[in-house]
Amino acid sequence: MLSLSSPFSRRTDSSTLRLGVLGVGNIGMVHLKSARAMADVEVVAAADAVPENRRRAERAGVARTYDDYAALLEAEALDVAVVALPPVLHREAVERAAEAGVDVFVEKPLARSTDEADRLLEAAADGAIAVGVDHTLRYQPDIVGVAEEYADGTVGHVPYASMTRLNDGPLGRPPADSAPASWPLDPEAAGGGSLLELGIHCFDVLEHLFGELEVRSASLGTTLEIPVEDAATVLLEAPETGTTITLHCGSYQWEELPEVNTRLRLEGVTGTISNEDHLPDNFYVDAAKEALRNVASRVTDDAPTVFGPTFYLQAHYRALEDFCDAVRAGESPPVDGEDGRRTLALAEQAYELAAEDARKRDREEPFEAEADARDSDRDGDRDQDEAEVTL
Amino acid sequence: MTVSGDPTVRVTRADGDDARTGWTPDLERRLDRFRPAVADLLEGVEIAADADRVTILPDAHYPFHPSSGMVTDPAVVGAVAATIRREHPDAEVSVAGASDDRIDFDRTAAYLGYREALERADADADLVDLADGRRSLRTVSDGDRAVDLRIPERLVEGGVVPVPTLRPTEAGTVAGGMRAIARVVGSGGSTVAGPDEDPAAVVGAVRTIDPAWTVVDAATTYGGRPHASDVLLAGPTTAVDALGAVLLDRDLPADDALSAALEGDDASITVSPIGDVPDLETLRERMPDGELPPADDTHPAVSVAYRLYAAVGDDAVPPQLEARR
Structure with missing residues (x-):
């Protein structure tokens, strides 16, 4: 087990953190926007291989962009780099950042495997840099609400919990008028499917709530002929709290924002804690209220809530803000590399158990005789009256 | 086959001997349902008189899940291909789509499982990306106006069978056989199909290609939500599209291309049920009539x-x- 016990030293002396964003696709742009909204953070550069992404970053006010993240790390004096590249590039990017002495905030999953995560964390330890992981879900207001209720003991002992996280993944939903990214469906680039993309967030939330988890069994599936799983179901135990947990995640369900299908239910002795009780009744009304509150804060001198009207994006802001605060204070990040590695270990156990179960089923499956050819005698069925449709 | 006279649309239920209807992920079971149904629908229909090449055009424009009703079930396409193969053992049978700026047809076909569906159906059919092939330039007239079309040569030379699913387009019209054709025909810098389609180009493309019949996979339809109706339709393209528009509760006069294609034809079509099929009013009542998600x-x-x-x-x-x- 690796640990980063020594205080981290920053590369620049200013109280303002100089931050670069490596990868400004969808989530990278969210981090970029978040960072630009933070006091004492200066987004000095961004890198992306895709020209349109670089142009978006420039339009968002980034002074310098690079088509290669390594070039950015070489050229810029940074305190922090946000690694929002495809997982296949995480290790290499962290190694480069470690050579440059730049702390990193890495998009989940931390790596494609625990082996890769170990090498990544070794490089970080050698470079004495901090590693934070963007496990956003625990920052989401509705999940925070569940955690607070649970901590308050509002339902007593929780023998059972269930968590579901579904979206439409890289293929999206109709009208689907843009090209789907190819790397999330490439096991080499992504390391896996829904379990690494969505399940890993859930593992983090569940460990955050219930302590160390153990995987009991798992099942994976694909709804289309795609190279990675788009559905995963995992049975977990939390020995510390005596809670049995079922987790289901998948990227097969159409998602229509602002509705997001994340469900977390804690079944306790005296009742249920549900994240749905902590969601706005109406996202649009809530958005309007938050917007008014932020506008009023200009008069009252209160700090505005960044991404106030957009419920879910607040979590991304808070996760990065927490990381930056820790870096500024020379402390270990609140969600660090070890947390990221542990979620990967759980995913790996789930993959192994699912594969083992599939092998067992293959062995046990009885030989099925070819079904008799169905000879539905449909001749002579045209005995209904014809109908005429007037157009 | 040209639409004229008394167009008849055949309708049949695709439940085979399966007690459980609706979507099943089991490809073999779906093929078992669709094979006899498609054979009934196409019985006696001349798909490709002298053509040594038949091209099937399904809704395979994007890898949406077939149970959503937004794309044709590859099992239906397999059943259609196998039926055509039986009738035309020496013909080159292909299932075609066209790569666009969103996604390659190869990738869509792979994700939808086309190779396995065609193989299990014993259809001996190839997958063809029409974006790669030669195109024939044709000019169709719309009154005084000339519309240039770039039509894949194989669609001009051989028999063509569109196999769309029953769903609306983004513009709200019925997708159907006409738009399945329009999607692979070019005009100007884009395809003929789209929210700003030129009705003359759509009709011109359909009349130039002159599809044999259109088979509609209405086993699962989409109209704001999916619906498992378990029926298949087949008939002359514009007649099938008109019936599809009626079932999805579309306003026919508002569909300029379909109205133009029907111009001059009888104002009615005959619906011929095969087997135990719910009557049209029941089908229409059960089918959702909404639009695509925003x-x-x-x-x-x-x-x-x-x-x-x-x-x-x-x-x-x-x-x-x-x-x-």
Whole structure:
């Protein structure tokens, strides 16, 4: 087990953190926007291989962009780099950042495997840099609400919990008028499917709530002929709290924002804690209220809530803000590399158990005789009256 | 086959001997349901008189799940291909789509499982990307106006069978056989199909290609939500599309291309049920008649309003709420 016990030293002396964003696709742009909204953070550069992404970053006010993240790390004096590249590039990017002495905030999953995560964390330890992981879900207001209720003991002992996280993944939903990214469906680039993309967030939330988890069994599936799983179901135990947990995640369900299908239910002795009780009744009304509150804060001198009207994006802001605060204070990040590695270990156990179960089923499956050819005698069925449709 | 006279649309139920209807992920079971149904629908229909090449055009424009009703079930396509193969053992039978700027046809076909479906159906059919092949330039007239079309040569030379699913287009019209053809025909810098389609180009493309019959996979339809109706339809393309429009409760006169294609034909079509099929009124009542989900794109007005709010409220503008440029 690796640990980063020594205080981290920053590369620049200013109280303002100089931050670069490596990868400004969808989530990278969210981090970029978040960072630009933070006091004492200066987004000095961004890198992306895709020209349109670089142009978006420039339009968002980034002074310098690079088509290669390594070039950015070489050229810029940074305190922090946000690694929002495809997982296949995480290790290499962290190694480069470690050579440059730049702390990193890495998009989940931390790596494609625990082996890769170990090498990544070794490089970080050698470079004495901090590693934070963007496990956003625990920052989401509705999940925070569940955690607070649970901590308050509002339902007593929780023998059972269930968590579901579904979206439409890289293929999206109709009208689907843009090209789907190819790397999330490439096991080499992504390391896996829904379990690494969505399940890993859930593992983090569940460990955050219930302590160390153990995987009991798992099942994976694909709804289309795609190279990675788009559905995963995992049975977990939390020995510390005596809670049995079922987790289901998948990227097969159409998602229509602002509705997001994340469900977390804690079944306790005296009742249920549900994240749905902590969601706005109406996202649009809530958005309007938050917007008014932020506008009023200009008069009252209160700090505005960044991404106030957009419920879910607040979590991304808070996760990065927490990381930056820790870096500024020379402390270990609140969600660090070890947390990221542990979620990967759980995913790996789930993959192994699912594969083992599939092998067992293959062995046990009885030989099925070819079904008799169905000879539905449909001749002579045209005995209904014809109908005429007037157009 | 040209639509004229008394167009008849055949309708049959595709439940085979299966007690459980609706979507099943079991390809073999779906093939068992669709094979006899398709054979009934196409019995006695001349698909490709002298052609040594038949091209099937399914709704395989994007890898949506077939149980959504947004694309044709590859098992239906396999059943159609196998039926044609039986009738035309020496013909070159192909299932075609066209790569576009969103996604390659090969990738869509792979994700939808076309190779396995065609193999299990014993159809001996190839997959063809029409974006790669030669195109024939044709000019069709619309009154005094000439419309240039770029039509894949194989669709001009051989028999063509569109196999769409029953769903609306983004513009709200019935997708159907006409739009399945329009999607693979070019005009100007894009395809003929689309929200701003030129009705003359759509009709011109259909009349030039002159599809044999259209088979509609209405086993699962989409109209704001999916519906498992378990029926298949087949008939002359415009007649089938008209019936599809009726079932989805579309306003026919508002569909310029379909209205233009039907012009001069009888104002009625004959529906011929095969087997135990619910009557049309029942089918129509059960089918949802809604539209596609809204696009994720932020309306420019919303984007401007959010930017204004963000400036006043000292907030950040999420990338998702920025207008695309």
